[in-house]
Amino acid sequence: MPQSPSPDIYDCQACGACCAYSEDWPRFSLETDEQLDAIPEAMVATDLSGMKFENGRCVALNGELGKCVGCTIYTVRPIVCRDCMPGDPECLMAREAIGLPV
Template sequence: MSTHLAPVDYDCQACGACCAYDSDWPRFSLETDAELDAIPENLVAAGLCGMRFEGGRCAALSGKLGEHVACTIYALRPLVCRECQPGDPECMEARAALGIGQGTG
């Protein structure tokens, strides 16, 4: 008898770990000047190298970590945020570091 495990659902809106894992992330990389100009200035770090990190999280993140969160600039978020995928190694590292569960399945 084979046992099939249900796929794990990594719900970003019930997590937020990637946005609270490291004060040096997210950093700007390949964004165009127009894309960077669209991000509200009050959310950009002083050195203009990435998003501002305050209170242990990206300044654009709203809500409570591990319960319900949202990116307040989702459509404008930096490339590194767009590339981060639920359940990828970086996601799992951030979840483990912050003690946020491994998803539901």
């Protein structure tokens, strides 16, 4: 039976796929008003549903996809961003969608 690759092989700082998967993904869900207030207003979508998505990626993502990336608001990032874990089904789906190996 084939084994799934270990999540350890997926380095978020060398990926960024989850931040570039879909404009609907960096959404707000269970954040408190206090948590939302900590996110810079310029990075919030005009309809207030989540993070602003421009040029095929979340505006908080800095760097080159698949090489070296980082979140400029990492400490206050939305819950959906905190919940996506290296190698989990959402991670693999995002990696595959942008053409990174799974």
